[in-house]
Amino acid sequence: MPDDDVQRLLHKRHWARAFELVLSRYQEKVFRLVYSILKEAARSEEITQDISLKMWQVLPDYDGRASVSTWLYTIARNTALSALRSASHRSTRILEGCELPASKWQAGQQQVEINQLVERLPEAQKQVIELFYLQERSVEDVAHMLDLPEGTVKSHLHRARRALADMVRS
Amino acid sequence: MNCREVQDRFLEGMESTLSPLEKAQLEWHISDCADCAGFAARQSELDLRLQQAILAPKLSTAFRAGLQQRIALHGREPWPEWLPDIAHVAGCGAAVAVCAVLLPFPVPVVLGAGGVIAFLTYSLQALLVSAFEQKTE
Numbered sequence: 001m002p003d004d005d006v007q008r009l010l011h012k013r014h015w016a017r018a019f020e021l022v023l024s025r026y027q028e029k030v031f032r033l034v035y036s037i038l039k040e041a042a043r044s045e046e047i048t049q050d051i052s053l054k055m056w057q058v059l060p061d062y063d064g065r066a067s068v069s070t071w072l073y074t075i076a077r078n079t080a081l082s083a084l085r086s087a088s089h090r091s092t093r094i095l096e097g098c099e100l101p102a103s104k105w106q107a108g109q110q111q112v113e114i115n116q117l118v119e120r121l122p123e124a125q126k127q128v129i130e131l132f133y134l135q136e137r138s139v140e141d142v143a144h145m146l147d148l149p150e151g152t153v154k155s156h157l158h159r160a161r162r163a164l165a166d167m168v169r170s
Numbered sequence: 171m172n173c174r175e176v177q178d179r180f181l182e183g184m185e186s187t188l189s190p191l192e193k194a195q196l197e198w199h200i201s202d203c204a205d206c207a208g209f210a211a212r213q214s215e216l217d218l219r220l221q222q223a224i225l226a227p228k229l230s231t232a233f234r235a236g237l238q239q240r241i242a243l244h245g246r247e248p249w250p251e252w253l254p255d256i257a258h259v260a261g262c263g264a265a266v267a268v269c270a271v272l273l274p275f276p277v278p279v280v281l282g283a284g285g286v287i288a289f290l291t292y293s294l295q296a297l298l299v300s301a302f303e304q305k306t307e
Contacts, residue, residue: 004197040226048229049237056241114216114223132185133224138186158181164220165212 001066003072010068015059022068022111023052032134033145036127037080049082051076073145090110117167125160171199174205184217258295262288 003025009018030051035044054075062071120125127144132153135141137158143150171179176199179192188196200207266284270277 027233028229032226035227038171044227045229045233049233049240052237053240053244091198114219118220118224129220130224134226136226137185154182154185156176161181161184161213161216164210165218168212168216 006068009064019056026072033076034080036131036134041127048128049077117164121160121163125156128156129160173206177209180210258292
């Protein structure tokens, strides 16, 4: 089982070593998960620090029922979503339904801003496709981070790819 | 395989590795089907665009230092690993001191007996902790 070593350290109450191990293993992944929600690197880094601090504070309360990564990703998702809900950040977020450029992406034609097309996807598909590319194309990681079955992640990915292709063609 | 199945399989191949047989089936179908060939070309192009557009940022080098600073300021220090040992030694020391004052025995005898009892209870505690850790593993 992954993170057995972390679990052992936690059982022995070696908090500092367990914390260091979790951080070195997951800090970049957590950062990318947060970034997929907030879309701002600096703000995401700050929230990743909040998450790490929170993890340090509640480490002695970890009961081992969920895997360490599931537990950490849950803290990360909740913290990032709270940050997103904060009014100050919401104002900077790109609005859904923004104007689609008239240009199409085809050889020799003006390039379509792919990010704007992704913004037009339903929320679940958007999050999955962004995380898929952010997490170096790992369906397993995305499923784990969003607490979804791998089949659901693949299904969102396929729908997103088809929808994007349709947007580009239309 | 019909066109829909071929297209689904093609999309799956963008997320995981297909077997040589599946690859051969796909290639065979695509070479003979203009619709699926177009689908494959569009999806490959789209995949490339997404890969170029969605770039993973990296944490800055200041991340760890900033975190350490915040932990020092706000972090609740979990119980240190050595706390039970210190608590045990301090408790035994205090008990022996009280006994040395109150009991009608020479102080060296009380200190000796206290030391032996402290050592035995410490060993017992260490054994219990070790047994508990093995059980929880």
